[in-house]
Amino acid sequence: MGERKFLHANAAIAHGVRLARVPVVAAYPITPQTSIVEKIASFLAEGEMEAEYIKVESEHSALAACLGASAVGSRAFTATSSQGLEFMHEMLAYVSGGRYPLVLAAVNRSVALPWSIWGDQQDSIQQRDTGWIQLYLETAQEALDTTLQAYRIAEDHRVLTPVMLCVDGFLLSHTEEIVEVPDQAAVDAFLPPLDLPFKLDVDYPATQGMGAFGQQYARWRAEQQQAMGRARGVIGEVDAAFGVAFGRSYGGLVEAYRMEGAELALVAMGGIVGTAREVVDEMRAEGRPVGLMKVRAYRPLPRAEIRAALNGLRAVAVVDRDCSFGYEGALCTDLKAALHGLASPPAVYGFIAGLGGSDVPPEMLRDIIERAAAGEASKDEGEFVGI
Amino acid sequence: MRLTEIPQEELYQGSLGCSGCGSTLAVRLTLKALGRRAIFVVPAACISTVSCYFPQTPFRVPMLVMAFAATGAAISGMSAALKRQGKSDITVVGFAGDGGTVDIGLQSLSCALEGGRKFIYICYDNEAYMNTGVQRSGATPYGATTATTPGRHFEDKPKKDMMRIVAAHDIPYAATACVSYPQDYIDKVQRAAAIDGPTYIHVLCPCPPGWGYPTERTIEIGRMAVECGLWSLTELRDGRFVPTHTPRRRRDPSQYYAAQARFREFRSGQG
Structure with a gap:
């Protein structure tokens, strides 16, 4: 049995890193990430965690240091936000x-x-498109639990692909909720020590980071793509195994919420899903056939699950907290592509909301659903709402 | 180390390096100094370009190719992980060119030097971006013509004094070397490997195509650099650079300039 604590998602993630027995942490401060690594630093200072904490001079170096640790067979962790993530791009x-x-x-x-x-x-x-698995999380509890799941997914030999935990700044990172922090023994049983098929070893010398041209390069990329495909299954498996071990699971790749008999659906990722649940509950109470699809895995995109959940619906409203300038919200585009070719595809309306921390209150989401239901919004371009 | 004690075993063999390459020689000598319990990290550089194309590698020790700007960070992370694994007898070597050290890798290196972890960072300095076609770097000396300082518009700034930057980090060991003095270099690599902390060696590596001299003259050109005083073999001891080799005779630098095509315009400007 775990311990119930009052935590924000950043502290929850730090607990996850501690429980995953991560031996190398490298990070550079940036708001709103910083309290994750501050919490890890305090775990280390208090002797609650044993790890090397590399205080680097940039996010680029943070991830490079993690790569160096991983290359010799150690688990590693970093965290960042915004400009820092951009600086890590390479x-x-x-x-x-x-x-x-x-x-x-x-x-x-x-x-x-x-x-x-x-x-x-x-x-x-x-x-x-950097080749990372991206999981968008809704609560602090999910953030802790998914930190543990993420290592098991990434380290699965069928996958061997890094995982990015996407956690809404402030909405999750700075708001506290009751979180159950699992026992170390239970986590150890769920997450075995890292066992890499290849690592830099002086007794078995090999080169990593080789150059490859043309067909060899393309083959390498194809293997990455195949691993992403296998990750779809593994993400679901690991979430289910987590549910058995800890009594909590999150639907794997997507969660369909109150979609039974729905004619309309709202699709969203991350913290605003919590608000959307309330809106859907409210509209259902009024007898409106509205459901919600939470996209938890954005990469790999759960195409089959999206098609199954949205097939036959009249209209879908997608909320993006991003914009692919010159087109529309990225999730909206992916959703349209995923639905392409269905016998009776829903009309998809894209909305761009919540940029720069602007609030997305329940009435805004309700209005988005109503506009999609009435076919009032544009099907061609993302519409900025709340500006 | 005595000449007869230098190991015969080759741990770097079969690279695509140019004939007469001073930089690949530096890799060979480094591995003769360290043996098999070393891990190399090489960023974008001549050495990764001439070494690591799937499925072949000239390295017989583990080796990792790293992003251009991140050698210092990668060796810090690797050293930290090996420490947690209890593998204290493995030497982590960052092996970067002059561009990867004095230019794009400087920030990451600086942080690694202050971080205090055990590694050897070796800058093999051929004084320009050679594998991309000889563009100037911060380590290009005054007077050198390169693809980006062409002809009469030769490099008009002095070579960046990397050793003073390194010394400012107060690390336990730093040295300069040149591949033309293999025993001196091997000794320095072994001294660095024995230290439980960050160490830095800057080794001058003449480059026949980049500097413009016949391939058989690499060792001679390196010796000329030292003999004419344009490069020195030193160790940092208690905050001061102490020579480890003093040439018996001093050459006129004009002989060094005359021996290399890259200084042709500079020489003609000198009348």
Whole structure:
């Protein structure tokens, strides 16, 4: 049995890192991530955790230090936000291409310019194509639990792909809730020590980070893509195994909420899903056929699950806390592509909300659903709401 | 180390390096000094370019190719992980070129030096971005023509004094060396490996295509650099650089300049 504590998602993630027995942590401060690594530093100072904490001079170096640790067979962790995640961009591709099973907490924050410390998901969405698994989380409890799941997913030999935990800045990172912190023994039973198939070993010398051209390069990339495909199954498996061990699970790749008999659905990722649940409950109480789909795994995109959940619906409203400038919200585009070819696809309306930490209150989500239901919004371009 | 004691075993063999390459020689000598219990980290550089194409490698020790700017961070992370694993007898070597050290890798290196972890960082200095076609770096000496300081518009700033930057970090060991003095270099690598902390060696590596001299003259050109006083072999002791080798004769630097095509325009400007 775990211990119930009052924690924000950042502290919850720090507990996850401690419980995962991560021996190497490297990080650089940035708001709103910083309290994760501050909490880890205090665990180390209090002797509640044993690890090397590398205080680097940049996020680029933070991830490079983690890669170095992973290359010799150690688990490692870093966390960042916004500009820091952008500064890591080069290393993100190094890590995924090298198949190092690292875990990174991206505490979502908008990117400059205009600069803003407040939350949206532009930072991690911009890293979509760097080859990382991206999981968007809804609560502090899910953040802790998914930190533990993330190592097991990333380190699975079928996957060997790094995981980015995407946690809404402030909305989750700085708001406290009751979180059950699992026992170390239970975590040890769930998460075995890292066992890499390949590592730098003086008794079995090998080179990592090779150059490859043309067809060899393409084959390498194809293997990454295949691993992402297998990750779809593994994410579900690990979430289910977590449920058996701890009594909590999160639907694996997606969670369909009150979708029975729904004609309309709201689709969202991250912290605003919590608000959306309330809106859906309210509308259901009024007899409206509205459901909610929470996309937990954005990469790999759960295409089959999205199609199954939304097939036959009349309309879908997608809320993006990001914008792919010149088109629309990134989740909206992916959703349309995923639904392509269905016999009776829903009309998909894209809405861009909550940028730069602007509030997304229940009435805004309700209005988005109503507009989609009435077919009033644009099906071609993301519509900015609340500006 | 006496000449006869230098190990015969080659732990770096079969690279695609140019004929007469001073930099690949530095790798060979480093591994003769360290043996098999070493792990190399090499960023974007001549050495990774001439070494690591799947499925071949000239390295017989574990080796990791790293992003250009991140050698210092990667060796810090690796050293930290090995410490947690209790593997204190493995030497982690960051092996970066001059561009990867004095330019794009400087920030990461600085943090690694202050971080106090055990490693050897070796800058093999061929005084320009050689594998991309000889563009100037912060380590390019005054007077050198490169692809980005062409012809009469030769490099007009002095070579960056990397050793003073390194010394400012107050690390337990730092040295300069040149591949033309292999015993001196091997001794320094072994001294660095014996220290439980961050160490730095800056080794001058003449480059036939980049410097413009015949391939068989690499050792001679390196010796000329030292004999004419444009490079020195030193160790940092108690905050001061102490020579480990003093040339018996001093050459006129004009002989060094005359021996290399990269100084042709500079020489003609001198009349």
